[in-house]
Amino acid sequence: MPIFKSSLEEFEQRSRDLKAQLDSSQQLLAASEKQLSVRPPPEVVIEMFKEGQNYKDLLIDETVSIMKTFSLKESEDDGNEAQSDDGLEKDE
Incomplete structure (x- = not known):
């Protein structure tokens, strides 16, 4: 066997x-x-190339936008005033 x-x-x-x-x-x-x-739809990619942007720029922009959103939510939750558009905190 x-x-x-x-x-x-x-x-x-x-x-x-x-x-x-x-x-x-x-x-x-x-x-x-x-x-x-995480890739954008083909139409968005085509439009980006027409405008001279690239995929990494789009990801960076989206990431910064998300970070700002969470930063604003956290500061509102803490009772602090939200940050202004230029990124500087407002004086209390």
Whole structure:
């Protein structure tokens, strides 16, 4: 029965290899889906290139906008006055 035992061991090894490959593929797929989820629609990208902007500029603008929004919400929650448009805090 050594033939069956070696075949079983080969099968188990191949099974482990395929599971590892599947896990790797699933991680790659998840990363790809995440990357696709942050990209703007094609129409926006086309318009950006027409205007001479690039994708990184758009991400930076969106990130700054989100940070300002959270900053304003936190300062309102603390009872402080909101920051002015020029980024300087108003005197109390």
